[in-house]
Structures are given as C-alpha cells and as structure tokens.
Amino acid sequence: MTSALETTDLGKRYGRDWGLRGCSLRVPVGSVAALVGPNGAGKSTLLHLAVGLLKPDEGEVRVFGKAPGDSRELLEQVGFVAQDTPLYPDFTVAELVKLGSKLNRTWDDDLAVDRLGKLDIPLDRKAGRLSGGQRAQVALVLAIAKRPRLLLLDEPVAALDPLARREFMQALMGIVADQGTTVLHSSHLLGDVERTCDWLVVVRKGSAQVVGSVDELLAEHRTLIGPRTREGEYSGVGTVLRESHTDKQTTLLVRTGGPIHHPAWNVSDVTLEDLVLAYLADPNAAALPGPVSLPQRGVGA
Numbered sequence: 001m002t003s004a005l006e007t008t009d010l011g012k013r014y015g016r017d018w019g020l021r022g023c024s025l026r027v028p029v030g031s032v033a034a035l036v037g038p039n040g041a042g043k044s045t046l047l048h049l050a051v052g053l054l055k056p057d058e059g060e061v062r063v064f065g066k067a068p069g070d071s072r073e074l075l076e077q078v079g080f081v082a083q084d085t086p087l088y089p090d091f092t093v094a095e096l097v098k099l100g101s102k103l104n105r106t107w108d109d110d111l112a113v114d115r116l117g118k119l120d121i122p123l124d125r126k127a128g129r130l131s132g133g134q135r136a137q138v139a140l141v142l143a144i145a146k147r148p149r150l151l152l153l154d155e156p157v158a159a160l161d162p163l164a165r166r167e168f169m170q171a172l173m174g175i176v177a178d179q180g181t182t183v184l185h186s187s188h189l190l191g192d193v194e195r196t197c198d199w200l201v202v203v204r205k206g207s208a209q210v211v212g213s214v215d216e217l218l219a220e221h222r223t224l225i226g227p228r229t230r231e232g233e234y235s236g237v238g239t240v241l242r243e244s245h246t247d248k249q250t251t252l253l254v255r256t257g258g259p260i261h262h263p264a265w266n267v268s269d270v271t272l273e274d275l276v277l278a279y280l281a282d283p284n285a286a287a288l289p290g291p292v293s294l295p296q297r298g299v300g301a
C-alpha cells in the first residue's frame, strides 16, 4: 500500500516547547483519514508540516514520497483548508474563483461554480461579508477545485450547522469517490469520523498513538461485560485498555488477538468513540502498525 503521507519521528519545536515530537504515521493513498486528538495535541502542526507551511526540526515528512515545499508540482497536488479558513476579505467569491483558476493548472471551474451555486453562496459577495460557515464552504470549494491528490482539512466543519455539516461531509465523500482524492481531516466529531472515515490517526501530546484502518481497529477491540472481577485478574481477554466496576459487574474494553469465547464474558463490538476515548485516557496504550508494544495488564490472549 503506497502512502499519500508518511512521517518518521517527525518533530516541530515552538521556542523551547515541542508541538510535535517523535511522530510516525502513514496515510495510504485513496483513504479518507481522520486526525483525532485533544486540544493542543499537534494536529494543526502536523497538517502545516504536511503542506510545507512549517519545516520539521526533527525527523521527516513525505507527501507522495517527496518533502513538502520542495517542488511546485507537489504543491499543486495538495489542497489545504486551514482551521480559520482564511480568505482575502476584500475579494468577492467570483474573484476568489478567478484567482484560483489563474494560480492552478488543474483548476476545475465548472466544479467550483456548480458547487457554489448549489450552496446558494452569492458570487458577488465579498469574502469578509460571508458567515463563518459560508467561508468554510467557499474555502473547501477552492481547495477541491484544484483537483488535488491529497486534501488536508483542519477542522473543516467546526463552523457549520448540523445540516450543513452533514451536507459538507456527503459532498466531500462524493468528491473523494469521483476524483480518488486522499483526505486527511482533523475533527473532534467522532460520530462523523465513524460514518465517513476508513483510516484513523490519533495524536496525543505531539505523537501518534493509534494509526490504522478503522475496520481493523474496530475488529481488534471488544467490550466485555461480566461478573465483578478483581482488577488485573482477567485471563485470556487480551490487553485491557479500560475497566470499570460496579458491585456486581465488571466492564472492560480490550484489544484482542482473536475471538473471546470465555463463558464469563458477554462480548460486544466497540464504537470508534469508545475506542478513541479509551486510548486517550491511557497515555501508555498505543495501536501502531509494525511491532506494537502494549502494556500487558491482563493475561494476554
């Protein structure tokens, strides 16, 4: 599987503090990937490094095998919508579209005009007079009309109302299907991520904590409910990521190497939200490709 984006021990320092450090991950070509993590985890820093707006202080970042910022050709293949969706405020929407067409050799004018029409965004309105949600929609249109091979979106739906958010995600999926674009978008909305993404990157404190296919990650994790069991005395269930107890009952979220047939446990699927929250709550847990080192608190399966 070739990678659209790959980082190796990537680090970026802001003064004396590291915004990202020891971050290794990959996003396969053709995937729709979610970049998830708490505030300040390093998501925007990673996206800015990927687009070449920041330079690494350590390690490497590669987009389609090349260092971002090295070639104009690569710049043309990457679309980026920054968190605050900056647009020239004195330009009308039509002028922004025209600018896009002049600056990008692969520009698709029909796509831009058609989509803006569907969204009812007036072409003669200045960007500075659009609502936050409309600005986000225009910024996305400008990014996709480039027909990029890789689309990087920093919290693109944060300013949108729920209906617009759903419409935005559906449009994004349509574009991905039509153009085969690889997408990496940061989001705090785990429900959206579960519905739309096939690849997951969880970043925590500047490095990647979970990287992999959503289907595989969901298949590897299970919720177990059984009679009250003493902490640590779980046999044959895999790695325990989260446990909670009542007087009578124990609930575990586990990473397992295979099916669990133990009669004591009622086994059910996990949601992506459960999985992400379990990893974020346990700083030592990781699910990364290659050799995986996990804290073995339970008796391994």
Ligand SMILES: Nc1ncnc2c1ncn2[C@@H]1O[C@H](COP(=O)(O)OP(=O)(O)OP(=O)(O)O)[C@@H](O)[C@H]1O
Pocket: 014, 015, 018, 019, 020, 037, 038, 039, 040, 041, 042, 043, 044, 045, 046
């Ligand atoms: N320009 C900057 N100067 C100094 N520190 C910065 C700068 N930009 C980011 N940081 C710090 O780097 C760390 C990572 O920030 P980043 O914006 O990448 O996080 P994030 O995951 O995108 O957060 P959020 O979800 O809140 O947008 C944070 O500790 C942040 O305070």
